[in-house]
Amino acid sequence: MIHREFDNVICAGRMISTDKGAFGAVRVMVNLNQVGEAAGVASWLALDSNKSVCDVDIKKLQKLMVAGGSIIF
Numbered sequence: 001m002i003h004r005e006f007d008n009v010i011c012a013g014r015m016i017s018t019d020k021g022a023f024g025a026v027r028v029m030v031n032l033n034q035v036g037e038a039a040g041v042a043s044w045l046a047l048d049s050n051k052s053v054c055d056v057d058i059k060k061l062q063k064l065m066v067a068g069g070s071i072i073f
Contacts, residue, residue: 007052007054008046008052008053008054009053010039010042010043010053011039012032012035012036012038012039013032013035013036014026014032016035034065034070037065037068037070038061038065038070041061041064041065041068042056042061045057045060045061045064
């Protein structure tokens with residue numbers, strides 16, 4: 001098996017780690033849409049600030065998501 005490490009990669013989708021009960025909620029299409037949107041916004045923030053996606057300001061990401069209509073608990 002070949003193991004490779006990649007920097008600056010965001011994977012969005014059903015490859016999330018949850019318990020069985022929580023997975024029932026995150027597999028809903030609306031929730032998956034928001035995961036994809038968050039990945040896209042995070043990518044844009046990283047590009048716009050010339051940073052790695054790991055260094056994106058989470059509070060700024062959340063603020064942009066809420067401004068776009070997302071509900072964050």
